[in-house]
Amino acid sequence: MFRTLFNNRFLQASTIVFIGSVAANFLNYAFNLVMGRLLPPEIYGELVALFTLLVIVSVPGGTISMILSKYTADHIAKGETDAVSALRRATRVPMYYLGVGSFILTLILALPLSSYLHVPLVPMLIFSLLLP
Secondary structure, three states: OHHHHHOOHHHHHHHHHHHHHHHHHHHHHHHHHHHHHHOOHHHHHHHHHHHHHHHHHHHHHHHHHHHHHHHHHHHHHOOOHHHHHHHHHHHHHHHHHHHHHHHHHHHHHHHHHHHHHOOOHHHHHHHHHHOO
């Protein structure tokens, strides 16, 4: 019984994803624990505010990535490699403009966001470089 379970490709892939997510969550916990101990409270608050902002801003990109992955997987499953190439060509330029636009928008909003979040301007500018 266990032999057939371990030979199941779906179960193997799910196990790898599960172990990876548990490891990532543990490392996230360890990072926050160490940073909470090493940094003064106000700087740790700035770090958490920037990470939270990064998570909020990354939601649209993650959504677009999931949608493109789904359509790419559908085309690959059907053997339509030309459709995958066409999809990549069709989304390359809009994604470029979306990245440049989000970068410019973040640069414009860096000063108001830094004053709202009580974060110095330099980390906000570095954050804007991380976005695209």
